[in-house]
Amino acid sequence: MLVKEEDNREADPEREIWALVSRRVATPDGIRAAAVVVSGEQIVDVVAPDEMAASCRVEDVGDRVVLPGLVDTHVHINEPGRTEWEGFATATRAAAAGGITTLVDMPLNSSPVTTTIEALELKVEAARGKLRVDCGFYGGVIPGSSGAVGALIDAGVLGFKAFLCHSGIDEFPNATELDLRAAMPELARAGLPLLVHAELTGPLEPAMALDGRSYQRYLASRPRAWEHDAIRLMIALCREFGCRVHIVHLSSADALPMIARAREEGLPLTVETCPHYLTFAAEDVPDGDTRFKCAPPIRERENRERLWEGLREGLIDTIGTDRSPAPPELKLMETGDLFRAWGGIASLQLALPAVWTEAHRRGFTIGDLTGWMARRPAELVGLASRKGEIAPGRDADLVVFDPESTFTVDPTILQHRHRATPYEGRVLLGRVETTYLRGRAVYRSNGFSESPRGRSLWNPDVRPGAGGP
Numbered sequence: 001m002l003v004k005e006e007d008n009r010e011a012d013p014e015r016e017i018w019a020l021v022s023r024r025v026a027t028p029d030g031i032r033a034a035a036v037v038v039s040g041e042q043i044v045d046v047v048a049p050d051e052m053a054a055s056c057r058v059e060d061v062g063d064r065v066v067l068p069g070l071v072d073t074h075v076h077i078n079e080p081g082r083t084e085w086e087g088f089a090t091a092t093r094a095a096a097a098g099g100i101t102t103l104v105d106m107p108l109n110s111s112p113v114t115t116t117i118e119a120l121e122l123k124v125e126a127a128r129g130k131l132r133v134d135c136g137f138y139g140g141v142i143p144g145s146s147g148a149v150g151a152l153i154d155a156g157v158l159g160f161k162a163f164l165c166h167s168g169i170d171e172f173p174n175a176t177e178l179d180l181r182a183a184m185p186e187l188a189r190a191g192l193p194l195l196v197h198a199e200l201t202g203p204l205e206p207a208m209a210l211d212g213r214s215y216q217r218y219l220a221s222r223p224r225a226w227e228h229d230a231i232r233l234m235i236a237l238c239r240e241f242g243c244r245v246h247i248v249h250l251s252s253a254d255a256l257p258m259i260a261r262a263r264e265e266g267l268p269l270t271v272e273t274c275p276h277y278l279t280f281a282a283e284d285v286p287d288g289d290t291r292f293k294c295a296p297p298i299r300e301r302e303n304r305e306r307l308w309e310g311l312r313e314g315l316i317d318t319i320g321t322d323r324s325p326a327p328p329e330l331k332l333m334e335t336g337d338l339f340r341a342w343g344g345i346a347s348l349q350l351a352l353p354a355v356w357t358e359a360h361r362r363g364f365t366i367g368d369l370t371g372w373m374a375r376r377p378a379e380l381v382g383l384a385s386r387k388g389e390i391a392p393g394r395d396a397d398l399v400v401f402d403p404e405s406t407f408t409v410d411p412t413i414l415q416h417r418h419r420a421t422p423y424e425g426r427v428l429l430g431r432v433e434t435t436y437l438r439g440r441a442v443y444r445s446n447g448f449s450e451s452p453r454g455r456s457l458w459n460p461d462v463r464p465g466a467g468g469p
């Protein structure tokens with residue numbers, strides 16, 4: 001049986017009622033002047049500022065935008081076992097400073113990988129006392145792991161992850177179609193999503209890796225067809241089993257028409273893309289700069305623009321960071337060998353301003369942003385009754401955001417364990433000023449609350465109220 005999280009809710013005898021007031025609150029009905037009334041850990045009301053009880057303590061942030069705390073459903077925290085890569089303490093600090101109040105941790109690259117109940121217990125234990133934001137967990141599907149799926153579902157994981165190509169670490173081999181066929185009926189019964197790294201690799205031409213520093217060669221080595229083949233397979237399995245499938249880190253916009261057809265068919269298929277695919281373009285990526293390496297790769301400018309169209313049309317549902325860090329030794333910054341370096345883009349703390357910078361430029365609104373980065377990710381992992389929107393009954397996860405101010409990315413401000421990031425030197429739009437987690441400020445302009453107060457999150461259908469108020 002999984003060790004249950006100790007109840008670390010602060011004793012709050014008065015359950016003081018207070019309100020965060022702004023002329024621009026991002027409510028589900030759009031931006032408006034409002035008072036977000038908070039009692040204890042929850043939002044109890046959203047009213048016009050002049051409807052506030054006079055006795056209520058008010059924190060008035062003027063015309064700063066109040067956002068729902070963001071939900072990042074794609075983070076590799078790597079603890080236990082690879083804490084020199086990242087860890088719960090540093091990842092959740094970076095999240096808090098970036099306006100993200102809920103993370104969902106991938107089953108790799110921790111060691112052990114989260115494919116058994118014992119591994120999940122170790123992970124929950126490792127997270128204890130370190131979380132600055134709330135954090136849920138995924139289980140993994142690898143060859144031979146299907147026997148553990150039921151126990152992981154019962155423990156309350158928020159979904160499962162599988163790779164269709166080599167994951168980068170040997171303990172998490174890619175699932176074959178047979179492995180997926182074994183797991184998907186159980187996931188379908190539980191209503192949990194299967195998150196899939198969708199690249200079906202073909203043979204790599206040996207000549208391809210000759211100049212390991214060439215970004216164009218690296219790009220050519222992971223063609224769009226790999227993504228398309230994988231997505232085609234997942235659509236067929238989604239149809240056959242009625243299992244929710246979430247394609248993570250979509251890079252090739254050429255897959256959008258096939259995704260559109262699957263949607264028209266009514267299949268439970270959802271799609272994520274990442275800030276880096278929406279920001280960078282292959283034409284601009286310098287050779288030998290491994291900070292830009294990820295898989296699937298950052299593609300051409302025209303592709304990037306069509307990903308934005310995919311968001312506009314609602315074919316792409318969520319934006320997750322796919323934060324997957326590694327120590328500098330593994331990034332091979334000196335040799336710049338893109339084929340051998342660890343892949344993964346550092347952006348957790350920067351995701352909100354990075355996406356806002358590009359979204360604003362293309363005429364998108366704050367409401368679009370919160371849909372991609374808060375509401376829909378919360379829906380994906382079954383947390384929509386508590387997270388992702390500013391509405392009565394939700395956790396008081398709130399972010400005070402200045403969407404008009406700009407800053408230049410200086411890696412020394414980053415709270416991640418490792419600071420190398422391709423965003424270094426970029427001017428980004430939007431600053432996180434304060435982040436509230438369940439009613440309390442956990443971050444204020446470069447200062448953190450004293451003690452971590454984040455919690456493990458579980459599937460509410462399996463463990464109703466677990467960790468909740």
Ligand SMILES: [Zn+2]
Nearest residue numbers: 074106322324
């Ligand atoms: Zn990932």
